[in-house]
Amino acid sequence: MTGFPQGFLWGGAIAANQAEGAYLADGKGLTTVDLLPTGEKRFPIMLGKLPSFTPLESEFYPSHEAIDFYHRYKEDIALFAEMGFKTLRLSISWARIFPNGDDAKPNEAGLQFYDDLFDELKKYDNEPLVTLPHFDVPVHLVKEYGSWKNRKLVALFERYARTVFTRYKDKVKYWLTFNEINMLLHLPFVGAGLVFEEGENELQVKYQAAHHQLVASALAVKAGHEIIPNAMIGCMLAAGMTYPYSSNPDDVMDAMDKDRDNFFFIDVQSRGEYPGYAKRFFRENNINLVMEDGDEQILKDYTVDYIGFSYYSSRVTSTDSEIQGNKTSGNVFASIKNPYLETSEWGWTIDPKGLRITANQLYDRYQKPLFVVENGLGAVDMPNENGEVEDDYRIAYLNAHLKEMKEAIKDGVDIIGYTSWGPIDIVSASTGEMKKRYGYIYVDRDNQGIGTLKRAKKKSFEWYKNVIATNGEILD
Numbered sequence: 001m002t003g004f005p006q007g008f009l010w011g012g013a014i015a016a017n018q019a020e021g022a023y024l025a026d027g028k029g030l031t032t033v034d035l036l037p038t039g040e041k042r043f044p045i046m047l048g049k050l051p052s053f054t055p056l057e058s059e060f061y062p063s064h065e066a067i068d069f070y071h072r073y074k075e076d077i078a079l080f081a082e083m084g085f086k087t088l089r090l091s092i093s094w095a096r097i098f099p100n101g102d103d104a105k106p107n108e109a110g111l112q113f114y115d116d117l118f119d120e121l122k123k124y125d126n127e128p129l130v131t132l133p134h135f136d137v138p139v140h141l142v143k144e145y146g147s148w149k150n151r152k153l154v155a156l157f158e159r160y161a162r163t164v165f166t167r168y169k170d171k172v173k174y175w176l177t178f179n180e181i182n183m184l185l186h187l188p189f190v191g192a193g194l195v196f197e198e199g200e201n202e203l204q205v206k207y208q209a210a211h212h213q214l215v216a217s218a219l220a221v222k223a224g225h226e227i228i229p230n231a232m233i234g235c236m237l238a239a240g241m242t243y244p245y246s247s248n249p250d251d252v253m254d255a256m257d258k259d260r261d262n263f264f265f266i267d268v269q270s271r272g273e274y275p276g277y278a279k280r281f282f283r284e285n286n287i288n289l290v291m292e293d294g295d296e297q298i299l300k301d302y303t304v305d306y307i308g309f310s311y312y313s314s315r316v317t318s319t320d321s322e323i324q325g326n327k328t329s330g331n332v333f334a335s336i337k338n339p340y341l342e343t344s345e346w347g348w349t350i351d352p353k354g355l356r357i358t359a360n361q362l363y364d365r366y367q368k369p370l371f372v373v374e375n376g377l378g379a380v381d382m383p384n385e386n387g388e389v390e391d392d393y394r395i396a397y398l399n400a401h402l403k404e405m406k407e408a409i410k411d412g413v414d415i416i417g418y419t420s421w422g423p424i425d426i427v428s429a430s431t432g433e434m435k436k437r438y439g440y441i442y443v444d445r446d447n448q449g450i451g452t453l454k455r456a457k458k459k460s461f462e463w464y465k466n467v468i469a470t471n472g473e474i475l476d
């Protein structure tokens with residue numbers, strides 16, 4: 001391969017809760033992400049440390065209206081088509097289909113919404129790439145069952161997956177079972193609807209919930225293959241290699257361990273069994289996974305077809321306590337500041353070559369097709385006196401990353417597509433802000449939810465259109 005293959009799936013990625021709004025429309029139930037306010041309570045709730053089961057009058061919940069994609073998707077999809085999108089990654093909101101998660105019947109209005117959405121994409125030959133849950137669990141399942149702590153979620157999830165696979169089998173070929181499945185360890189309420197009780201062994205709870213999600217993911221792969229001709233069912237990792245700060249073997253070992261915390265999930269989903277390092281970790285940390293007969297066989301038999309991953313930053317780790325103090329933020333994973341690299345306005349390390357390294361690392365490890373399903377720069381965009389956003393910084397970020405992705409393809413890595421994050425401005429997952437923008441399309445809305453929601457093309461719109469039109473040739 002000397003460049004992007006023919007048929008490379010260029011596009012963008014959004015998530016239901018960050019784009020759709022209409023949070024209770026047409027029978028939709030309340031989900032965990034609808035309970036994340038902006039402000040200081042957000043993070044403790046995301047960690048599962050502060051219970052949040054009902055929206056409060058005193059708080060602002062940005063997902064409730066988001067950018068109103070629910071009512072405006074036709075306009076937005078037309079703009080994506082103008083850029084030449086071959087694919088749109090989006091998620092189905094679980095609670096639009098099963099408002100409580102355990103309802104006897106699915107909600108027809110919710111099913112119809114996605115039917116119409118997929119039909120609209122089809123008009124433009126835009127291939128949907130669908131995430132089953134993107135950080136959402138129906139709140140009823142959290143209150144009644146304890147969410148993914150409870151084994152019953154496996155069957156409820158499988159039913160949800162089978163319902164949407166059956167309904168959309170002629171419309172959707174590419175699926176992802178869980179968004180950033182490893183986020184469960186870092187933001188347990190976001191990743192799995194976990195709320196910890198006083199005195200609970202958090203590691204035990206997290207890994208038991210992880211086991212349930214891993215079995216559910218394998219059962220979704222099984223169902224997808226049974227129901228959808230030529231289905232491609234993938235997993236999804238919040239990726240980004242961890243670099244050792246120094247050549248001290250302790251740092252190197254620490255970096256490997258940190259990467260394995262995250263690879264753990266994909267090792268199971270792609271290789272079909274718990275790795276030895278995880279078994280040792282369980283033994284040494286008093287973690288006893290409760291498994292049902294047949295679980296190990298399910299994990300073995302139904303591995304994923306491809307590896308989806310998000311890439312925003314690499315990370316740095318050190319065992320030296322003085323160096324450890326020099327932290328920066330970055331997609332939730334704390335990292336030591338890399339002295340060779342710049343950071344974004346939100347402190348996320350900018351490391352284009354890290355994308356090439358990460359892609360090679362994942363391909364060496366799994367030998368399955370990769371799909372870069374998130375990447376991008378969250379930045380403050382200030383429209384100029386003519387109301388236009390000249391986002392050269394975003395173009396520079398993306399250009400550098402895409403060049404490195406091309407290098408990875410030249411290295412022999414099989415990458416089937418690239419969907420940049422938030423091709424239209426949406427609500428930030430970590431902070432709930434609107435001003436943290438990723439889009440080629442500006443949306444008039446601020447952090448307080450004020451604005452007309454009008455869409456406007458940024459400078460990067462034309463640039464990305466050209467990237468797609470030339471299949472990445474202009475990146476040289």
Ligand code: BG6
Nearest residue numbers: 015180310378427428429430431
């Ligand atoms: C990923 C998530 O972790 O990062 C997205 O899958 C999220 O939902 C994206 O939006 C960027 O993070 P943020 O916090 O800048 O929106």
